[in-house]
Amino acid sequence: xxxxxxxxxxxxxxxxxxxxxxxxxxxxxxxxxxxxxxxxxxxxxxxxxxxxxxxxxxxxxxxxxxxxxxxxxxxxxxxxxxxxxxxxxxxxxxxxxxxxxxxxxxxxxxxxxxxxxxxxxxxxxxxxxxxxxxxxxxxxxxxxxxxxxxxxxxxxxxxxxxxxxxxxxxxxxxxxxxxxxxxxxxxxxxxxxxxxxxxxxxxxxxxxxxxxxxxxxxxxxxxxxxxxxxxxxxxxxxxxxxxxxxxxxxxxxxxxxxxxxxxxxxxxxxxxxxxxxxx
Amino acid sequence: xxxxxxxxxxxxxxxxxxxxxxxxxxxxxxxxxxxxxxxxxxxxxxxxxxxxxxxxxxxxxxxxxxxxxxxxxxxxxxxxxxxxxxxxxxxxx
Numbered sequence: 618x619x620x621x622x623x624x625x626x627x628x629x630x631x632x633x634x635x636x637x638x639x640x641x642x643x644x645x646x647x648x649x650x651x652x653x654x655x656x657x658x659x660x661x662x663x664x665x666x667x668x669x670x671x672x673x674x675x676x677x678x679x680x681x682x683x684x685x686x687x688x689x690x691x692x693x694x695x696x697x698x699x700x701x702x703x704x705x706x707x708x709x710x711x712x713x714x715x716x717x718x719x720x721x722x723x724x725x726x727x728x729x730x731x732x733x734x735x736x737x738x739x740x741x742x743x744x745x746x747x748x749x750x751x752x753x754x755x756x757x758x759x760x761x762x763x764x765x766x767x768x769x770x771x772x773x774x775x776x777x778x779x780x781x782x783x784x785x786x787x788x789x790x791x792x793x794x795x796x797x798x799x800x801x802x803x804x805x806x807x808x809x810x811x812x813x814x815x816x817x818x819x820x821x822x823x824x825x826x827x828x829x830x831x832x833x834x835x836x837x838x839x840x841x842x843x844x845x846x847x848x849x850x851x852x853x854x855x856x857x858x859x860x861x862x863x864x865x866x867x868x869x870x871x872x873x874x875x876x877x878x879x880x881x882x883x884x885x886x887x888x889x890x891x892x893x894x895x896x
Numbered sequence: 897x898x899x900x901x902x903x904x905x906x907x908x909x910x911x912x913x914x915x916x917x918x919x920x921x922x923x924x925x926x927x928x929x930x931x932x933x934x935x936x937x938x939x940x941x942x943x944x945x946x947x948x949x950x951x952x953x954x955x956x957x958x959x960x961x962x963x964x965x966x967x968x969x970x971x972x973x974x975x976x977x978x979x980x981x982x983x984x985x986x987x988x989x
Contacts, residue, residue, distance in 0.1 A: 628943075635937050636914055642933050643922045649983045652933050656976045659940065666946045673952035677962035681949055685969025692970065693977035698985065704978055705932045712971040716941045718964035722948035725957030733901050829928070836935045843941040844911075848904055850944045856904055857911040858940040864915025865934055869922065876924045 620669065627665035628854035634658030635858050639865060662854050703759035706752050706832045709839050713748025716741050716842035717809065723849050724801055732793050735801070737848035739789030742805055743812045745842040750816030752835045758825045759832075770822035781815040819885075827884045830873050834881075837866025929982040936975025942968035 638655025641647040672678070689708075696704045720741035724730070730738070757765040771777055785808055792804035823831055840862025847855025874881050922930055945968045948961030 631940075632911075635940075636918065639930075639934060639937070640918050642930055643919055643926060645923060645926060645986065648926060648929060648986070649980070652929075652976060652979050652983060655933060655937055659937070659942075659972055659976070662940060662943050663946070666943045669947065671947060672950035674950050674954065674958075677949040677958050678946050678965060681945070681962045681965025682969055685966040686973045688966070689970040689973030689975075690977060693974040693981065696978070698981070701932070701978060701982060702928060704974070705928070705935055708932075708971050708974045708978070709935050709938075711967040712935065712938045712941065712975075715939070715945055715964045715968035715971060718960050718967065719941055719944040719948055722951075722957045722960035722964060723944070725955070725960065726948055726951045726953050731897060829931075833927075833931050836931055836938065839935065839938045843938050844908060846941050846944045848908075850947060851900065851904065852943060853904070853907050855940055855943055856908050858937050860908050860911040861915040861918070862934045862938045864912040865919040866915075866931075868916055868919045869927065869931060869934070872919070872922055873924075873927050876927070 620671075624665055624669060625853070627661055628852065631658045631662040631665070631854050632857040632861075634661065635861060639861065658858075662858075700760075702829055702832060703756045706756035706759060706828075706835070709832065709836050710749050710752035710756065712839040713745045713752060713835070713842055715745070716839070716846045717745035717749060719846050720745065720849050721805060724805055728797060730797075734849055734851075735793040736789060737845050738805070739792045739808055741842055741845035741849055742808045743785050743789065744838055744845055746809050746812035747816040747819065748835050748838040748842055750813050751820045751838070752832065754817060754820040755828050755831045755835060758820075758823075759828050761825070765821075766825065768822050768824050771818075774818065774822055778815060778818050781811055781818065785811040785815065823884065827877075827879065830870060830877065830879070830881070830884050833866060833870040833873055837863050837870060840864075840866055925986070929979050929986075932975060932979040932982060936972055936979060939968050939972035939975055942972055 634654055635658045638651045641651030720738045724738050788804055788808045795801045795804050840859045844856050844859025945964035949965050951958050
């Protein structure tokens with residue numbers, strides 16, 4: 618991590634606020650306080666970043682902040698209470714997409730990246746894109762769009778998904794060893810293409826009733842994508858917040874499965890009778 | 897350089913454990929707000945988005961960064977507001 622001490626301490630404070638907020642959010646009495654604490658953590662992180670001397674121009678940032686905040690506020694305030702789960706799915710898709718874009722932007726902007734940074738760029742793109750498409754499908758299923766109502770899967774779907782994942786990892790390897798410039802960009806775009814197909818294939822076979830569990834799992838992925846982005850830009854706030862969401866998301870998904878009397882493996886591979894070990 | 901990577905990995909793994917520990921025995925009524933709240937937190941990637949959008953090189957990379965700021969901010973602002981609305985509902989009941 619690079620940067621002045623106050624900046625790094627601000628990121629530390631922000632991480633602690635996230636942990637405290639999440640902890641309070643998991644109890645009914647303190648839940649409202651928890652969300653306020655967590656949003657304070659986000660505010661601290663954003664303000665600290667804006668004051669970072671690395672930032673050279675504010676035009677793009679201000680445009681992005683205003684457009685994004687306005688759109689986010691509009692969506693959140695206009696959505697019906699009954700449509701909350703799909704709204705979470707949609708927002709989650711955007712979070713994953715953001716991680717994909719940050720990693721790509723970093724690839725274009727930073728020269729002489731080390732192999733481990735390039736691997737983090739690749740992982741960020743892979744997980745972010747899977748989250749993006751997977752969450753969008755979850756959103757479409759919860760909104761009950763007709764085309765997405767029926768579970769769709771190819772024969773041997775887990776095997777195909779496994780092969781796609783392997784292919785994506787090969788492309789990450791290509792990215793890590795490619796020459797700076799077009800070679801890297803091409804590898805990165807290939808990762809995004811494979812990850813898009815994989816994201817669709819992962820969620821399309823799952824029925825609408827299991828979607829809340831899927832959204833929770835995708836939420837966990839978007840956290841991991843954020844953590845991977847943290848490795849790319851070498852920032853502890855992203856690594857901590859991302860892995861916090863990633864890990865708590867996995868636990869939350871498991872708890873939700875238990876509450877619905879389903880096993881996670883059953884949800885993910887429900888269509889494959891007895892083939893639960895595949896994939 | 898290796899020290900930085902190992903340092904980051906240390907932070908990552910410790911935070912994973914904190915994440916596991918923080919969520920314990922959540923009542924089912926809090927599943928959706930908690931999911932939504934942690935979703936908003938995952939918008940922390942906005943930090944990376946701001947740094948790339950304001951990069952001195954500008955160009956295509958900075959435009960990608962600006963798009964990332966938009967997406968991440970929708971995630972952050974939308975996520976926290978939606979969660980707040982959900983939790984307000986609980987209080988009334």
